[in-house]
Amino acid sequence: MKFGERHVIGITGTDAKGRGCGEVAGRPACVHFTLPGEEVEASYVSRRKGVVVLRLEKVLRPSPHRTEPRCPHAGHCGGCVWQQHAYPHQLDLKRDLINRSFEAQGVPLRVDRVEPCPDLWYYRNRMDYCFGPRGELGLKEPGRWNAHVNLDTCFLLSPEAVLVMDIIRDYAASTGLEPWDNRRRSGFFRYLVIREGKNTDERLVTIVTAEGELPESRNLVGRLGPLATAVYHGINPTLTDISVSSRLIRLKGPPYLTERVAGNAYRIYPDSFFQTNTRMADALLHQVIDYVGQEKVGVLLDLYCGVGFFTLGLAGTADRVIGVEADAGAIEAARENATLNGVTNAEFIDAQAEGLVWESARPDTVVIDPPRPGLHPRVCEALLRARPQRIVYVSCNHRSLARDLQTLRDGFRPVTASALDLFPHSPHVETVALLERQ
Ligand SMILES: C[S@@+](CC[C@H](N)C(=O)[O-])C[C@H]1O[C@@H](n2cnc3c(N)ncnc32)[C@H](O)[C@@H]1O
Structure with missing residues (x-):
C-alpha cells in the first residue's frame, strides 16, 4: 500500500485508543474519528504492529450516534478523539x-x-499544551508525535486557560526564541502547563523551556495578571518530549495550587499527580x-x-x-x-x-x-x-x-x-x- 492510497472501509469496532476498526485487504485496520457501523473513505498512512493505520477522508455512511462536535479542532486534535461520538454512545x-x-x-x-x-466541557483541572516548531501552541494530532494543532480554543480546561494560551503564544513569538522542534530536538519553548483549582479559583501556570533564562519574565507575569495566581518557569534540559521539569523557578504566588475535594484541601505542586x-x-x-x-x-x-x-x-x-x-x-x-x-x-x-x-x-x-x-x-x-x-x-x-x-x-x-x-x-x-x- 502506498501513502495516501484511498480505501473504503466498514468500521466494525473500536480499539483501546478510541480508533474505529475494520479491515483493509484482509488486514486489521484502524481510522481515528470514526464510529462502529460507519462506512468511510480513508487514506493509507502507515502499518504499525501489523495494523494498517488510515486517515479519515470522508464519512460515506454515518452512524446514528455521530454528532456535531462543539470544537472546531475536533477531527484533528488528539485532546478529544471522541467529540463526534454522542455522549451516551461514548459511555x-x-x-x-x-x-x-x-x-x-x-x-x-x-x-x-x-x-x-x-460536565462535558471544561471538566479538566490540568492541561499540558505543547509548542510546535512553527510557534503553534496546543495539542498534537492523535498518534502523531510531530503534528501540532495550534489551538485558538479548547473546551477542556476553562475559557481563561485559552486566554493564558494566547498570552503565552504571543509572548513566546515576541522573544524571538525558537520553539522546541521534536525533529531537530532543539529550541527553547517546550510546554505550557496550566492547573486549576476548580473549587478554589486558583490557577498555576508553568512555562516549560529548555535550559536558559526566560526573557522579560516580570513583564510576562504582569501580562498574565489575575489569570495566574502562581507562575513558574520550569526547565526540562533533556531531549525527552515531556512537560516535567528538572528545575522549577517560581516567578509569582504560592509554591502550590490548592484544590478542595469532598471536604479536604490538597496542596498540589507543579509536577505532582492529581486526579484531573x-x-x-x-x-x-x-x-x-x-x-x-x-x-x-x-x-x-x-x-x-x-x-x-x-x-x-x-x-x-x-x-x-x-x-x-x-x-x-x-x-x-x-x-x-x-x-x-x-x-x-x-x-x-x-x-x-x-x-x-x-x-x-x-x-x-x-x-x-x-x-x-x-x-x-x-x-x-x-x-x-x-x-x-x-x-x-x-x-x-x-x-x-x-x-x-x-x-x-x-x-x-x-x-x-x-x-x-x-x-x-x-x-x-x-x-x-x-x-x-x-
Ligand atoms: C494514577 S496516580 C494515583 C495518585 C493518587 N492515588 C491520587 O489519586 O491522586 C499514580 C501515582 O503512582 C506514583 N508512582 C508511579 N510509580 C510508582 C511506584 N513504582 N511506586 C510507588 N508510586 C509510584 C506516581 O508518582 C503517581 O503519583
Whole structure:
C-alpha cells in the first residue's frame, strides 16, 4: 500500500485508543474519528504492529450516534478523539472496552454502566499544551508525535486557560526564541502547563523551556495578571518530549495550587499527580469509600498515593492509614496535606511500591491506584503474601487491571467493579474493582 492510497472501509469496532476498526485487504485496520457501523473513505498512512493505520477522508455512511462536535479542532486534535461520538454512545463504548478486557483475561466481572460526568466541557483541572516548531501552541494530532494543532480554543480546561494560551503564544513569538522542534530536538519553548483549582479559583501556570533564562519574565507575569495566581518557569534540559521539569523557578504566588475535594484541601505542586477531573474525583473517592466498607479496620494501606488524595479521604475508615508513593515531592505534599486537614492518623512512606517492606505495614485493607502499566509483579507477590482482607483497585487502564486481577486470583476473589467517566470525549475511563481474600 502506498501513502495516501484511498480505501473504503466498514468500521466494525473500536480499539483501546478510541480508533474505529475494520479491515483493509484482509488486514486489521484502524481510522481515528470514526464510529462502529460507519462506512468511510480513508487514506493509507502507515502499518504499525501489523495494523494498517488510515486517515479519515470522508464519512460515506454515518452512524446514528455521530454528532456535531462543539470544537472546531475536533477531527484533528488528539485532546478529544471522541467529540463526534454522542455522549451516551461514548459511555456504552467505554463499558464494552472494560468488559472486553475482563473477558479476555477470564476475570468474572462485568460493569453494567459507566457513571457519566456531569460536565462535558471544561471538566479538566490540568492541561499540558505543547509548542510546535512553527510557534503553534496546543495539542498534537492523535498518534502523531510531530503534528501540532495550534489551538485558538479548547473546551477542556476553562475559557481563561485559552486566554493564558494566547498570552503565552504571543509572548513566546515576541522573544524571538525558537520553539522546541521534536525533529531537530532543539529550541527553547517546550510546554505550557496550566492547573486549576476548580473549587478554589486558583490557577498555576508553568512555562516549560529548555535550559536558559526566560526573557522579560516580570513583564510576562504582569501580562498574565489575575489569570495566574502562581507562575513558574520550569526547565526540562533533556531531549525527552515531556512537560516535567528538572528545575522549577517560581516567578509569582504560592509554591502550590490548592484544590478542595469532598471536604479536604490538597496542596498540589507543579509536577505532582492529581486526579484531573475534580468533580468526578469526588465521585471516585465516594466509590472507593463504598468498597472499603463501613467497618473500621486497623491498618489501611494506600499504594501509589500521590499527594494523599485517597489516604486523607479514607482517614476515617482505619486506625492508621499509610500512603506509599515513589515521588518524594508528592510525599512531602501529602504530609503537608495531612496537617492542613487536621488528619493525625496518616503516615506517608517515600518508596516504590515494589520495594516496600511490608512487615512494617500489615494492612487489613489495601487501596491501589497505579499508573497505566499497572502493578509490578513484586507488588502482586507481596499482596498474595500479606493477604489483606480487602483490596480496592482503582485503575485508569482496564487492560492492566484485568491482567492484575487475574494474577491475584490465587489469593483474592473479584467481587464487583464499577466505572466512572473522568474523561469525556476520550476513550479513557476509570475502573474500580473490589477484591476479597479467598
Ligand atoms: C494514577 S496516580 C494515583 C495518585 C493518587 N492515588 C491520587 O489519586 O491522586 C499514580 C501515582 O503512582 C506514583 N508512582 C508511579 N510509580 C510508582 C511506584 N513504582 N511506586 C510507588 N508510586 C509510584 C506516581 O508518582 C503517581 O503519583
